[in-house]
Amino acid sequence: MFKLNLKIAWRNLWKNKVYAAINIVGLALGLTAFVLMILYINHEESYDKWSPELKNVYQIREKHDFFTPDNMEHWNEVSNSRIANLIRTKLPQAVAVTKVDNDWDFGSGYSVKTDNADPVMVNNIKDSDSSFFKVFDYQFVQGSADKALENKNTIVLKEDLALKLFGTTRALGKTIRMIRWRDDKGNLLTVTGIVSEPKSPQSVGFSAIVRTGNKDKDPDEPTNNNYCQMYAKLNKASDTLVLNQTLQKLYVDFKKNLLKGQKQDDEDIHKPEKVPGLKVIPLENVHSNPPYTLSWFEKLKPVMAISAFLLLVSIINFINLATAQSVQRAKEVGVKKVLGSYKRQLTAQFLIESGLQSLISLFLCIVLIEMVLPTFNQQFNVTLSFWHNAELFVLIAQLLGLFILVTLLAGLYPAWILSNYNPVAVLKGNYENGLRGIALRNVLVVFQFVISVTFIISIGVMEMQSRFMSNKDLGFERGNLINIETGYEDKFAERLKKIPGVQYVATTTQVLGNSFNVPEEIQYQGKPIKLNTVTVTMDALPALGVKVLQGRIFSKEYKRDTVNTVVLNEAAANLFGKNLIGQTYQKTDWQGKNNIFQVVGIIKNYHNEGFDKTVLPTVYKVTKLGGTSNTNNLLVRFNTAQYKEIISKIEKEWKMMYPNFPMAYTSLEDAFSKSLEENRRFMNMIILFSLVSVSLSLLGLFALSTFVAKRKTREIAVRKVLGASNIQIVSLLNKSFLILVIIANLVSWPIAYIIIKKWLEGFAYRIEMPLVPFVTATLISLIIAVLTVSIQARKAAVTDPVNALKYE
Numbered sequence: 001m002f003k004l005n006l007k008i009a010w011r012n013l014w015k016n017k018v019y020a021a022i023n024i025v026g027l028a029l030g031l032t033a034f035v036l037m038i039l040y041i042n043h044e045e046s047y048d049k050w051s052p053e054l055k056n057v058y059q060i061r062e063k064h065d066f067f068t069p070d071n072m073e074h075w076n077e078v079s080n081s082r083i084a085n086l087i088r089t090k091l092p093q094a095v096a097v098t099k100v101d102n103d104w105d106f107g108s109g110y111s112v113k114t115d116n117a118d119p120v121m122v123n124n125i126k127d128s129d130s131s132f133f134k135v136f137d138y139q140f141v142q143g144s145a146d147k148a149l150e151n152k153n154t155i156v157l158k159e160d161l162a163l164k165l166f167g168t169t170r171a172l173g174k175t176i177r178m179i180r181w182r183d184d185k186g187n188l189l190t191v192t193g194i195v196s197e198p199k200s201p202q203s204v205g206f207s208a209i210v211r212t213g214n215k216d217k218d219p220d221e222p223t224n225n226n227y228c229q230m231y232a233k234l235n236k237a238s239d240t241l242v243l244n245q246t247l248q249k250l251y252v253d254f255k256k257n258l259l260k261g262q263k264q265d266d267e268d269i270h271k272p273e274k275v276p277g278l279k280v281i282p283l284e285n286v287h288s289n290p291p292y293t294l295s296w297f298e299k300l301k302p303v304m305a306i307s308a309f310l311l312l313v314s315i316i317n318f319i320n321l322a323t324a325q326s327v328q329r330a331k332e333v334g335v336k337k338v339l340g341s342y343k344r345q346l347t348a349q350f351l352i353e354s355g356l357q358s359l360i361s362l363f364l365c366i367v368l369i370e371m372v373l374p375t376f377n378q379q380f381n382v383t384l385s386f387w388h389n390a391e392l393f394v395l396i397a398q399l400l401g402l403f404i405l406v407t408l409l410a411g412l413y414p415a416w417i418l419s420n421y422n423p424v425a426v427l428k429g430n431y432e433n434g435l436r437g438i439a440l441r442n443v444l445v446v447f448q449f450v451i452s453v454t455f456i457i458s459i460g461v462m463e464m465q466s467r468f469m470s471n472k473d474l475g476f477e478r479g480n481l482i483n484i485e486t487g488y489e490d491k492f493a494e495r496l497k498k499i500p501g502v503q504y505v506a507t508t509t510q511v512l513g514n515s516f517n518v519p520e521e522i523q524y525q526g527k528p529i530k531l532n533t534v535t536v537t538m539d540a541l542p543a544l545g546v547k548v549l550q551g552r553i554f555s556k557e558y559k560r561d562t563v564n565t566v567v568l569n570e571a572a573a574n575l576f577g578k579n580l581i582g583q584t585y586q587k588t589d590w591q592g593k594n595n596i597f598q599v600v601g602i603i604k605n606y607h608n609e610g611f612d613k614t615v616l617p618t619v620y621k622v623t624k625l626g627g628t629s630n631t632n633n634l635l636v637r638f639n640t641a642q643y644k645e646i647i648s649k650i651e652k653e654w655k656m657m658y659p660n661f662p663m664a665y666t667s668l669e670d671a672f673s674k675s676l677e678e679n680r681r682f683m684n685m686i687i688l689f690s691l692v693s694v695s696l697s698l699l700g701l702f703a704l705s706t707f708v709a710k711r712k713t714r715e716i717a718v719r720k721v722l723g724a725s726n727i728q729i730v731s732l733l734n735k736s737f738l739i740l741v742i743i744a745n746l747v748s749w750p751i752a753y754i755i756i757k758k759w760l761e762g763f764a765y766r767i768e769m770p771l772v773p774f775v776t777a778t779l780i781s782l783i784i785a786v787l788t789v790s791i792q793a794r795k796a797a798v799t800d801p802v803n804a805l806k807y808e
Contacts, residue, residue: 020357023321026699027361027410029692030314031402032368036376037300037307038398039369039384042391043201044296047287050198053137055237056095059203059286060087060230062251063277069609071519071532071616074291075279081226082258083251083278090250093234093243096134100204101127101228111179111661113186114165119179119660122161124207132209133193135233142172143193152213156193161207169194178210182486182658187212199390203287204231232280244279251278302682302759306689309451310696315410316444317696322354322414347415354411355403362403379681442740448697449744449785450751453777455690457752458759460773462683465760468767469676474512475606475615477545478668480641483511484634484650485664488537495653496636501646504543504637510534510618511544511633513671515608517616522597524585529575532616535623541567543637544606551581551601554622558600562622567601572617597621610675614764698788726794734789741785745778752777 048054062079065071084097109123133145133156140148141159148156155176162171171191179186189210255276281289288295369386377384389395486492488507496505509516518533538561541553549570554561573580580599587595597619605615638646647665654663716729753769760766 028364030311031365034311046200051137057283058280078227098131113177138195141194148193149211154192155189318410350415355407358407450748452697453748454752456777475604480638481668503639506537506540506543508536508540532618547604567620
């Protein structure tokens with residue numbers, strides 16, 4: 001029986017090629033979007049599951065506000081390095097604790113030299129201690145985990161880096177020179193191990209692990225706080241809640257002793273808002289819990305919802321097209337029922353037809369995925385693969401489940417409609433009594449258009465927000481400005497200033513694309529004010545082209561500018577009050593000494609991070625090198641837009657001074673574009689999905705208009721005989737569908753408003769909710785609905801009424 005039903009299903013598909021093709025392609029598009037999301041979710045869920053030993057590994061997080069983007073306390077991935085020794089000695093379950101530091105990895109990475117070869121830049125090289133491979137169970141191709149980092153000045157390479165540097169993975173015992181910054185002489189490191197790349201992604205990714213000795217011991221001086229990442233391996237999987245309660249108690253005692261060693265008062269840590277915090281997170285949860293940004297799941301929620309809706313739209317389209325063909329199948333059902341077929345047999349037959357179409361759609365979906373995966377990987381910055389997938393069997397099981405679900409959702413209703421035809425009625429040629437569910441089909445079309453109109457409105461608002469961000473005044477001039485990834489050095493800076501076309505050479509701890517925020521608390525007229533501190537060289541603010549609102553910016557004419565004068569931004573000035581120029585405030589340093597600073601100028605807020613963050617209240621101070629921390633921001637301002645040749649001259653000067661460390665730079669124009677990149681990617685995806693959604697909605701509308709036209713064949717014939725014109729008949733059919741589209745718009749407006757409002761709230765700087773996209777979406781939906789229905793209505797209107805009215 002199954003074989004017969006399959007043969008009938010195939011013949012029916014072949015007979016109705018156009019409808020079948022529309023059904024299959026529409027469903028394939030919906031499946032493609034959904035399966036891409038499944039691939040991405042599987043990828044994100046697979047982090048840190050490449051070894052069973054990782055179940056007992058935890059990341060240590062400390063609650064503090066050091067170097068955080070908003071100067072607020074967060075559970076940070078970097079913690080005080082002394083905590084490692086605390087856990088080793090005080091926590092019995094701890095098998096090993098390792099400290100991992102990537103302080104060397106600035107921007108473009110490190111310069112690596114092998115023998116007489118030219119230096120190459122290598123990213124993601126991390127400095128660790130001897131316990132790294134006792135915590136992380138990497139598979140060694142050469143060397144052993146026990147001895148690889150036994151001695152200082154050793155390095156363990158990933159296979160791909162070994163191939164890049166030596167042309168082979170047989171590199172044990174070879175040496176490389178690691179150059180950390182431009183004028184560093186470098187460390188000579190011996191290769192003591194080669195490890196393979198795990199089959200699934202890692203949150204502690206690296207291209208090489210180095211042991212320099214910097215992470216072996218805790219600092220002896222109480223004031224020397226070194227912060228790094230820490231991971232602990234326990235002897236068994238533990239209850240995280242109980243473990244964190246134990247750690248919290250140990251940490252509070254540790255913090256008290258630390259403050260006493262630094263001769264500071266420990267009363268603050270007893271206040272509820274000041275209680276220090278320490279906790280561990282299972283390694284498998286680290287990737288999904290970033291410290292400062294939304295998790296991948298939170299970011300992906302809108303995309304997941306869009307994919308699910310797109311699949312639902314394609315299923316609705318499938319149902320509408322299937323029921324539109326029901327008139328053609330009515331007599332077949334009537335004859336089979338007269339000959340003794342049961343309802344369940346007919347239902348099974350039509351489900352097999354739906355299953356066959358779903359299966360073809362699934363195969364077409366896989367082909368489409370292979371075609372679009374490169375673009376998808378580029379958009380989401382991942383490396384997904386369908387066939388070369390570590391979880392291929394899991395993926396196949398998911399696709400099988402999806403196939404069954406789609407077949408049932410798409411096939412049950414049409415099968416139920418077709419198997420319920422009254423055989424007496426349909427064999428007489430009267431389909432009215434045999435047709436049910438017109439109201440439901442209308443609801444499905446409305447639902448399709450609700451999604452499509454919501455997408456169109458979203459595109460309009462996103463485009464306006466994108467245009468707003470692109471044209472927004474950043475508070476500085478981003479053109480003709482580059483940022484070289486290096487610190488400030490007088491000799492090199494002076495040589496650059498002599499190059500024709502170079503206007504300013506300066507450095508700052510805060511610039512778009514690389515910010516280094518440092519919080520401080522000052523006293524102004526007896527009132528405490530929290531500020532973000534940025535240190536600059538004398539020419540940094542002119543190099544940025546900031547806009548002065550009051551007073552002046554730093555100048556070489558005023559020698560005290562390097563001692564006790566400051567410039568505030570608007571956000572900081574608003575905290576102080578009015579008439580600030582010439583006013584002073586107090587700041588107590590870590591030694592307890594009170595310093596007096598005078599405000600000499602106020603500048604317009606300038607953006608150094610994305611538009612999702614508010615500009616922090618900031619105070620600018622002059623130091624010789626732009627701060628004690630080398631943040632690799634060397635700003636070079638040109639006095640011409642044609643500066644490619646000037647950059648070539650700068651690179652030539654660089655190579656003369658630092659031959660072993662290639663120069664890397666970024667234009668501020670590119671940094672600005674990068675800050676908009678994530679939203680631009682999201683918008684491109686919304687546009688693509690919107691086009692697919694609208695296309696599917698039009699197919700659904702086409703199917704329903706076909707269905708209604710066939711249902712009203714005799715009515716149209718009678719009207720024509722009585723003198724109705726073609727235009728009147730087209731208008732009659734359009735009227736009912738326009739009502740559906742208008743209802744869809746009325747439903748979609750509040751839905752779109754809520755969704756878009758929530759999206760806009762993710763931006764600190766945003767447009768007001770506009771009306772134009774809502775009106776435009778309504779007009780577009782009405783126009784495309786009229787055009788779609790009119791094509792089918794005209795076809796029905798010009799049909800010879802005699803063919804419809806004759807009985808025999």
